[in-house]
Structures are given as C-alpha cells and as structure tokens.
Amino acid sequence: MIRSRFLFMAVVVLAAVVIVGGTGAGIMRHILSRELPTNDTQYFYIERGSGLLRTSYLAQEKGLVSTRWHFMLAAQLLGMERSLQAGEYELGPSMSLRDVFDKIRQGERYFRRVAIPEGLSSKEVEVLLRQSFGLDTKGLVAPGEGTLLPDTYFYERGDQATSILKRMTGKQAELIAKLWDNRAPGLPFDTIDEALTLASIVEKETAVAEERAMVAAVFVNRLRKGMRLQSDPTVIYGITGGIALGRPISRADLNATTPYNTYRVAGLPPTPIANPGRQSIAAVLNPADVPYLYFVADGTGGHAFATSLEDHNRNVARWRQFERKSRP
Structure with missing residues (x-):
C-alpha cells in the first residue's frame, strides 16, 4: 500500500513538472514572439561593459519587456547571457524580442552620421561635432584650419569625436596627395x-x-x-x-x-x-x-x-x- 502511494505521488510530481515546464516554455515562446509594445522606431543602446542585469533593466525601461526577468530568461534560453554585444540597435514597431536578440547576436549595430559641409571653418566643425548626438567630445579641440575633408562620416554612439577628426584629416591628406601629383x-x-x-x-x-x-x-x-x-x-x-x-x-x-x-x-x-x-x-x-x-x-x-x-x-x-x- 505504502509503495503504491509512493509511486502515485511520484507520478503526480513528475506530471506537475512536465506541465509547469511546458507552460513556462510556452510563456517564453510568447514573450519572444510578440511584437514590441511601441508604434515608433526606437534605439536600444548597450553600453560597453554592461552585463546582463544592467541590460535587462534598460530593456524594461525602454518597454521591450514588461519585467527585466523576461529579458534575462530570454537571454539565457537563447544562450546569449554572456554574448550581448555592446552598441546601439535600431528597433522597429513590428519587431519581436527574438528579433532584438537576433540583431544583437549578428552585431547589426546602428550607425549615426554627421555631415560636414564644404567651407566650414575648423571652429564650426568642432561646434557641429559637439552637437552630434552620442559622440564623446572629451578632449575635442578645433584642428588646424584647412586640414579636414568635408564629407559624411558615420559613427557609433559612444565613439570619440577625436577619432572622427583623425578620419577627416586622413582623408584630406590622402586626397590632396593624389591631386597634387596631377596639378x-x-x-x-x-x-x-x-x-x-x-x-x-x-x-x-x-x-x-x-x-x-x-x-x-x-x-x-x-x-x-x-x-x-x-x-x-x-x-x-x-x-x-x-x-x-x-x-x-x-x-x-x-x-x-x-x-x-x-x-x-x-x-x-x-x-x-x-x-x-x-x-x-x-x-x-x-x-x-x-x-x-x-x-x-x-x-x-x-x-x-x-x-x-x-x-x-x-x-x-x-x-x-x-x-x-x-x-x-
């Protein structure tokens, strides 16, 4: 009798585990597949050095998930809890949470751009860079006049403005060297x-x-x-x-x-x-x-x-x- 009762209870517990596990998996599939609760394009920025917990809080603040635990569990379910690539990601209203993780997995980061018109002085270029969203302007100083090549330059949020200046001076030096030989x-x-x-x-x-x-x-x-x-x-x-x-x-x-x-x-x-x-x-x-x-x-x-x-x-x-x- 005791043995029969033990077997019965074991079967009940096992069945409960199966039911709960199946339900949990179903809930996670629903969380991963439903569209993001936003009607506008938004940008999800994972700062360098951010771990899963901090990123999960941000996902909750941005409205990607109703609670940070959903983001954390989804990351673990997809095997990405240790592979969240830093960067900014452009998210559309028809995307799902799974799409978000796919973008992060594939490194499809969003690149911003700053257009430098011809004829700006170096002081004006410095002002333009300081006004460009997401650029780190620490140590930014207007370079020598005439050393920059006006063009459209792409950058990632968090990049150093000084690195863009180096690209501008490098492109200008490269261009003038080519043209000078054919003057x-x-x-x-x-x-x-x-x-x-x-x-x-x-x-x-x-x-x-x-x-x-x-x-x-x-x-x-x-x-x-x-x-x-x-x-x-x-x-x-x-x-x-x-x-x-x-x-x-x-x-x-x-x-x-x-x-x-x-x-x-x-x-x-x-x-x-x-x-x-x-x-x-x-x-x-x-x-x-x-x-x-x-x-x-x-x-x-x-x-x-x-x-x-x-x-x-x-x-x-x-x-x-x-x-x-x-x-x-």
Missing part, C-alpha cells in the same frame, strides 16, 4: 598648404560647382600678375577667426589691418580660411584656362566674370541695380 604646370604657389589656402578661398567665394575652376583661375591669374586677391571671405576670417560675421561686410572691415585682409596684403593669407571640398581643391590645382581677373555676383546665384576693369565695373553696376530692385 597643372606653372601654378603661382609651391606647396600643398598654399594650395589648400587658395582652395579655401574658392570654396567660400562660390557654391556653384561649375564656377569653381573659373573662380580659381581669377585668383591664379591675379597672383601671377602680382595683383591683390581682394576676397571678402578672407577679410571676414581675419575679423572673426572662422565664425560667421552675422552682418554685411562694411567699408571699415575692408580697411581693417589683419594678416588675412587680401585688400591690404598681397599674396595668399597665412593659412586657409575654411576646409575646402574636393571640387575646390581640384579647381585650384587645375584652374580653367581663361583670362578673367574679376568676378561679381550676377543675381542668379552665380557670378559674372570679366577680363578688364571696365567690364567688371559694368557688371558691378548691373549687380547693384539688381540689389536695388530686390529690396522690399
């Missing part, structure tokens, strides 16, 4: 630094790609003739050091004594005034074969070019007439 003969400058200085002026003078080689030719022709460059952007740089002037340039600005005022100082400024892009660098190293010595805005976003001062003055008069008509 036109007889240019009125001897070094890469001088080429970058002139390229930065071209960059600031026109945003029209088709004009850059002609604008470069104007400055190259003026240098050959010993004429002053008379570039407004150089004057502004001498006053602000690379920050926007915030107002129209004045006669007093043109008369200001700075090493960058190319109305008063002959030749090139001592350094670039911005970070030029590929097209401006290429234009300076291979300027258009034109005799122009002057240019002025033409009211369409481009410029009118002239060889003689007389023609240039007529273009200036047309520009001033356009300005008057455009005023409210």
